[in-house]
Amino acid sequence: xxxxxxxxxxxxxxxxxxxxxxxxxxxxxxxxxxxxxxxxxxxxxxxxxxxxxxxxxxxxxxxxxxxxxxxxxxxxxxxxxxxxxxxxxxxxxxxxxxxxxxxxxxxxxxxxxxxxxxxxxxxxxxxxxxxxxxxxxxxxxxxxxxxxxxxxxxxxxxxxxxxxxxxxxxxxxxxxxxxxxxxxxxxxxxxxxxxxxxxxxxxxxxxxxxxxxxxxxxxxxxxxxxxxxxxxxxxxxxxxxxxxxxxxxxxxxxxxxxxxxx
DNA sequence: ATGGCTAACATGGTTAGA
Numbered sequence: 001x002x003x004x005x006x007x008x009x010x011x012x013x014x015x016x017x018x019x020x021x022x023x024x025x026x027x028x029x030x031x032x033x034x035x036x037x038x039x040x041x042x043x044x045x046x047x048x049x050x051x052x053x054x055x056x057x058x059x060x061x062x063x064x065x066x067x068x069x070x071x072x073x074x075x076x077x078x079x080x081x082x083x084x085x086x087x088x089x090x091x092x093x094x095x096x097x098x099x100x101x102x103x104x105x106x107x108x109x110x111x112x113x114x115x116x117x118x119x120x121x122x123x124x125x126x127x128x129x130x131x132x133x134x135x136x137x138x139x140x141x142x143x144x145x146x147x148x149x150x151x152x153x154x155x156x157x158x159x160x161x162x163x164x165x166x167x168x169x170x171x172x173x174x175x176x177x178x179x180x181x182x183x184x185x186x187x188x189x190x191x192x193x194x195x196x197x198x199x200x201x202x203x204x205x206x207x208x209x210x211x212x213x214x215x216x217x218x219x220x221x222x223x224x225x226x227x228x229x230x231x232x233x234x235x236x237x238x239x240x241x242x243x244x245x246x247x248x249x250x251x252x253x254x255x256x257x258x259x260x261x262x
Numbered sequence: 263a264t265g266g267c268t269a270a271c272a273t274g275g276t277t278a279g280a
Binding site for chain 1 (some may be wrong): 265266267268269270271276277279280
């Protein structure tokens with residue numbers, strides 16, 4: 001891997017405070033140099049900035065009490081940070097954007113949606129429509145753009161361990177997939193699918209019922225890239241190793257590498 | 263069968279995740 005490659009990661013840590021040891025262990029071997037986190041579950045005043053700095057990362061964060069929370073971390077400076085979706089008065093801390101080495105990066109924690117037809121499902125679809133409008137504007141301003149995060153949508157049945165059991169459920173429903181397709185229709189590419197991948201590769205496994213042992217998972221953590229950036233993508237993979245460790249997050253990190261000199 | 267884990271906030275039991 002080129003020394004000046006941009007290696008972009010995303011990880012729903014399900015509480016940054018609990019997962020700091022996992023982050024440290026992962027960064028000891030992972031080549032990632034820009035990282036979007038979700039579900040930090042900490043207010044900005046309590047963000048473990050010192051520990052993060054000790055791991056060689058700076059950046060910005062946007063959190064709230066108990067729920068949600070995102071952070072955009074990098075070994076290089078993060079410029080022009082924007083928190084939330086401008087013009088959308090969302091009280092939930094789910095989006096942070098910044099520019100690293102000329103690449104615009106948006107880190108998102110898409111609402112879960114709870115159940116098809118619920119109020120939270122309606123919020124999820126509204127939220128995704130707002131995200132699409134935001135991303136359209138950002139793409140016009142930044143040719144090199146990536147959106148990383150926990151999308152809480154499995155794009156295709158190939159991303160679902162048991163498509164029959166999951167059919168029509170939240171995370172795979174037609175309306176959610178249509179909302180994701182509308183985002184992709186801006187020209188974004190799910191870079192994971194640019195490369196040959198192992199069968200049954202997922203990024204989330206329920207804590208219950210031995211789901212990870214059975215590989216009963218979903219691929220819901222994605223890295224989307226604009227055409228000008230995707231052309232430089234040299235690889236994308238799910239790193240399931242941290243999911244095997246003691247007291248893991250239920251999500252694995254996903255990483256994509258870009259050779260910006262090419 | 264709506265269970266099964268985990269985390270936050272709290273300190274028993276609810277809310278939420280996906």
